[in-house]
Amino acid sequence: MTARSPRIVVVTGTSTDVGKTIATAALATTAEGRVLVVKPAQTGVVDGEPGDAAVVERLTGCDVRTLVELPEPLAPDTAARRAGLPLPTVAEHARAVLDLAQGYDVVIVEGAGGLLVRLDHDGGTLLDLAVLLSAEQPVEVVVVCSAGLGTLNHTELTVDALRARGLEPAGLVIGSWPTPPDSPGLAETCNRDDLPRVTGTPLLAVLPAGSGALAPADFVAQAPSWFVTTS
8 A cells, every 4th residue: 555645834934023933833733644844954053942843843743854053043044154154955855844744634734934935046936946856756835924014015925926837826824823811903803804804825733822832731732712714
């Protein structure tokens, strides 16, 4: 009998600091079966501070792997050049993800920054990585976006870039939604309705601000309630 290929989900953001890591953790904890989270490149690695993969591991308990760690909080290509370090090509990243995927039901790949941030010295991006993975098997791309002003433009640009390469995004996640004592303003309220309308992409989940500070048991218990549709 032929082994079933794992489900591969690529998580990208419309920019930095939009909640990709917590969205990745929410997707991981609500996925069925054995889950692996892969971070192709982690920048800004400081001794004693957890990287994104460690945050996901703490919140969910799932297996995690980081392929490249770089010291300065810059785009991977820039950080590696400044450190005088080589980077794997995007093709090598794709092969590593597929090799690591063996034995898992779901593999979630969390990008660095936005969709077109360079992951290697040849200009390869997370978009290129998603395209290469999709040549081997179906890939779901989840776009994490902010709730506030500017998000409609940033999200439409990201979705358009995916579609231009033949990848239809699986859905959107709002990575940080205001919670008491804060409350969503007019922009956030309108954007929640407008994001799926202007992009033609379903809204998968809305994550409360501060979710990453929850205790792991609380995170796992609450995460399913953040999803608007089944992911």
